[in-house]
Amino acid sequence: MSLLSKKNPNKxxxxxxxxxxxxxxxxxxxxxxxxxxxxxxxxxxxxxxxEVASRNVYLYPKGLYLDSYSLIIRDSKMWTAYWNTLIxxxxxxxxxxxxxxxxxxxxSVKNLPGRKWVVRYLIVPMYxxxxxxxxxxxxxxxxxxxxxxxxxxxxxxxxxxIILTRTYFMGIPDSLRESAFIDGATHLQLLFQxxxxxxxxxxxxxxxxxxxxxxxxxxxxxxYLPNENLHPLQMYLYRVLVQQTVNLKDLAFDEATxxxxxxxxNIQLKYAIIVFTxxxxxxxxxxxxKYFIKGVMLGSLKE
Amino acid sequence: MLLKPARGKISPFESIKGRRRREAVKLxxxxxxxxxHIFIFCYIPMYGIAIAFQDYHPGxxxxxxxxxxxxxxxxxxxxxxxxxxxxxxxxxxxxLSLYLLVFGFWxxxxxxxxxxxxxxxxxxxxxxxxxxxxxxxxxVVVAGMVLxxxxxxxxxxxxxxxxxxxxxPFTTDPKxxxxxxxxxxxWKTFGWNxxxxxxxxxxxxxxxxxxxxxxxxxxxxxxxYITLPSIVPTIVVLLIFAIGGLLSANSxxxxxxxxxAIYETSDVxxxxxxxxxxxxxxxxxxxxxxLFTSVFNFLLLYAANxxxxxxxxxxxx
Numbered sequence: 001m002s003l004l005s006k007k008n009p010n011k012x013x014x015x016x017x018x019x020x021x022x023x024x025x026x027x028x029x030x031x032x033x034x035x036x037x038x039x040x041x042x043x044x045x046x047x048x049x050x051e052v053a054s055r056n057v058y059l060y061p062k063g064l065y066l067d068s069y070s071l072i073i074r075d076s077k078m079w080t081a082y083w084n085t086l087i088x089x090x091x092x093x094x095x096x097x098x099x100x101x102x103x104x105x106x107x108s109v110k111n112l113p114g115r116k117w118v119v120r121y122l123i124v125p126m127y128x129x130x131x132x133x134x135x136x137x138x139x140x141x142x143x144x145x146x147x148x149x150x151x152x153x154x155x156x157x158x159x160x161x162i163i164l165t166r167t168y169f170m171g172i173p174d175s176l177r178e179s180a181f182i183d184g185a186t187h188l189q190l191l192f193q194x195x196x197x198x199x200x201x202x203x204x205x206x207x208x209x210x211x212x213x214x215x216x217x218x219x220x221x222x223x224y225l226p227n228e229n230l231h232p233l234q235m236y237l238y239r240v241l242v243q244q245t246v247n248l249k250d251l252a253f254d255e256a257t258x259x260x261x262x263x264x265x266n267i268q269l270k271y272a273i274i275v276f277t278x279x280x281x282x283x284x285x286x287x288x289x290k291y292f293i294k295g296v297m298l299g300s301l302k303e
Numbered sequence: 304m305l306l307k308p309a310r311g312k313i314s315p316f317e318s319i320k321g322r323r324r325r326e327a328v329k330l331x332x333x334x335x336x337x338x339x340h341i342f343i344f345c346y347i348p349m350y351g352i353a354i355a356f357q358d359y360h361p362g363x364x365x366x367x368x369x370x371x372x373x374x375x376x377x378x379x380x381x382x383x384x385x386x387x388x389x390x391x392x393x394x395x396x397x398x399l400s401l402y403l404l405v406f407g408f409w410x411x412x413x414x415x416x417x418x419x420x421x422x423x424x425x426x427x428x429x430x431x432x433x434x435x436x437x438x439x440x441x442x443v444v445v446a447g448m449v450l451x452x453x454x455x456x457x458x459x460x461x462x463x464x465x466x467x468x469x470x471x472p473f474t475t476d477p478k479x480x481x482x483x484x485x486x487x488x489x490w491k492t493f494g495w496n497x498x499x500x501x502x503x504x505x506x507x508x509x510x511x512x513x514x515x516x517x518x519x520x521x522x523x524x525x526x527x528y529i530t531l532p533s534i535v536p537t538i539v540v541l542l543i544f545a546i547g548g549l550l551s552a553n554s555x556x557x558x559x560x561x562x563x564a565i566y567e568t569s570d571v572x573x574x575x576x577x578x579x580x581x582x583x584x585x586x587x588x589x590x591x592x593x594l595f596t597s598v599f600n601f602l603l604l605y606a607a608n609x610x611x612x613x614x615x616x617x618x619x620x
Contacts, residue, residue, distance in 0.1 A: 019521070019523070023417060023420045023421060024426075027421060030414070030417075030430065030434060031430055031433050031434075034436060034490070034494065035436070037448055038436075040458065041448060055458075055461045058458075099337050099340065102336065105330075105333060105334070106330035106331060106334045109326075109330055112330055113323065113324075113327050118338070124345075125341060128349060128597070129349065129597075130345075130347070130348020130349045130350075131352070131576075131597065132576055132581065132593060133354075133580050133581060133586050133590045134347075134349075134350075134351025134352060134354065134365075134590060135344070135348045135351075137354075137365075137586065138347055138348055138351060140361070142343075153344075156340060157337055157340040157344070159341065187329055187330065187333060188333065191333070215441070216439075216440075216442065217441075218443050223581065234441050234443045234444075237441075237443045237447065238443045241444075241446070242446060242447060242450065270447065274444055278440060278441075281440065289432060289435060292435075293498055296498045296499060297502055
């Protein structure tokens, strides 16, 4: 900048160094505030239990202790929970994509009689809902209580995704549909063989929203699933970290492990399990971030 | 009947009206599962709100006219409003949301202005990416982390003690909960909430900045007199939504963070509905309380929108 202004004395000076310094100072402060808690948890999870207990660990790991991780890896309850989450993510995402596509396609067809009423039918539930208890009673009456379906079915349709998908479909040129019809395609063929393949950008946005949403959800399991074998990962974490009904110390320690370590390592096991269950999100997050931002933009266009 | 067209083929003998009707039937056939799902999982629960005005017991139909349903009118609502916990619940819910609005609403705006001032590509990206990260971490993990940080021998108390202070009972003394709730929620969402502002900023005409430079405006002045006014519509819309949510504190998060020792400041309407309505099985009472919240929130949203339409000419509808 300074070089430029020397070359070109008429150029208007852009900002001062002090302003730049302040901006970067605050920006770095914000980075530390958002990242340090995660870093701290990771550092605590691998440090020596005695150092952790005497509260000496802040900036870098002291000693190296990976037993917490090897204990967690042998925890069958956690793997069950991981497996359940995988089932919920796969089924939930597949259903959300399917229902968004079949819900959006008819509404994107011009001249569909009664379209106005169907759109109203979709919009009302976006503003009003029955609330926690009537929904709970419904799920109960349908016989879904304490089954995997209680997690998968009630959220299978997302009206917001249908509207996003419809907006995208309406941007597809009509000539494409017409030529498909002239070739004798049915609506379903047109939808799944032509429209869906060219709608990958919007479907990717929906899939990623849904995957992260299901991965992070736990309240449905709290309300509908007393059976611990059906619990998703976050519900397992809830039991470990908040309710403390799962005591990680009970996981079999080798007899050789010193008594002191047993006592001090419970908190460390918690840190380790946080790291172990959050890593998949942290590692994939930079890749899916752009889809999320796209989703926000698409949403705001509607407003 | 010999001329009856094969299914799916367009016959020249069929009227245009008939063809359109047949098309419509096919299209509605495609979306039927979706319409049915919405009917079952959205509309039936709405109709289930009727139990707020009855003495409902599991197994009863939501509405019946054969005398099997005991209608009690507004009794449950009255019981809640005159009940001993009403002031506490209403106060806590309102206070927690208000704190978040007052202390948190401007944070994403200032952050967006700050990000906009950073010209370097890589650092800017890093800053944005790290600020969005907490939004993607599950509420359970965030609550678990915060609980371990604030416990009596957690990092916060370690720092306080090493600075010569006394360890504070963050998890058991009610007076700390509002701050913990507010700070954690701001931390989790400020980056994410800045995205809309940033996208509004990228739409600003660059000529405005050039012109202001010629008039001698520095960067602070540009931010205050050009960038900020340009994102006012976005600010107003988000503010209306925030006011409309004043009676819906983040009860999923509170459920993870609170304990009976601090109910005094942390119990909100949402958590009360969960405990009293669902866990204790007072379904009618819980539904009535939930309905009260929804109606109140809707009125707030409506009032905020009307006020905004009157005074700033921006509105949601």
